[in-house]
Amino acid sequence: MTPWWKVSMRAARLLPVLVISLSLACGGSHAPPPPAPILVPPRLDLKPYGRAGLVLFTVEKVKGAMDQVATQQFSEAVLNAQPGFEVLELGSVDSVRRRVGEPTFGAATVKALGKTFDVPVIFIGHLKMSNVTPQGSLSGLMGGHVEATVSAELSVALLATGSGGTLWRSSGTASRKVGALSLVGGEPYVSAKDPNKAYSALVFDLVDYVTRDLRPTWQ
Secondary structure (H helix, E strand, O other), X not given: OOOHXXXXXXXXXXXXXXXXXXXXXXXXXXXXXXXXXXXXXXXXXXXXXXEEXXXXXXXXXXXEOHHHHHHHHHHHHHHHHOOOOEEEEEEOOHHHXXXXXXXXXXXXXXXXXXXXXXXXXXXXXXXXXXXEEEXXXXXXXXXXXXXXXXXXXXXXEEEEOOOOOEEEEEEEEEEEEEEEEEEEOOEEEXXXXXXXXXXXXXXXXXXXXXXXXXXXXXX
16 A cells, blocks of 8 residues: 555646646636837938928918917927927918019928028928808808808928928818807908807817827837
8 A cells, every 4th residue: 555645746746737637727827918119210200300490371261270289289289299390370370472483382482481590300280161051040150150060171281491391291171160150241251359169179189199109109
């Protein structure tokens, strides 16, 4: 008869083998942990430029202060996306355009702005409002006060002041329901002191979309 202590020692030696066998039989191998998220740099890194000029956005089919609203929100989005980068707001550049003799904003105006303000690049943008769709009848449109769905398109570009060429371009469209829509001459009107919140939200949606290349992302 085998002494009890020899049986215990033999069982102790066989226990690891038994555990491994049971683990393999039950598929007990653990999956590796998921990889940690990686911060991917923005597609358009502005830091090498140091700073950029920002021309007051042009607007179409809207009256009032929407050009100021769109330009300010774009400036804030750029600064939030890439901290430490400097944005110099240049205002309207029509006087510079006329001085260089261009009928429309072009390469000569871009080069002149670069020399005047000492900026290597300039942001420009254009906001076009369209498709004012009234809720209910058309009588509200005739009366100048209506609730409606408004669509808009925003296009922006980054221009090199050395050559006047385009370095980057982005555009997007969005729609919002606007309550208590004010119309002037059949076009939406935005007050400078108290812009409609729905208009601001519409522009925010557009700015958020067109600046996606400027923001780092987690993958």
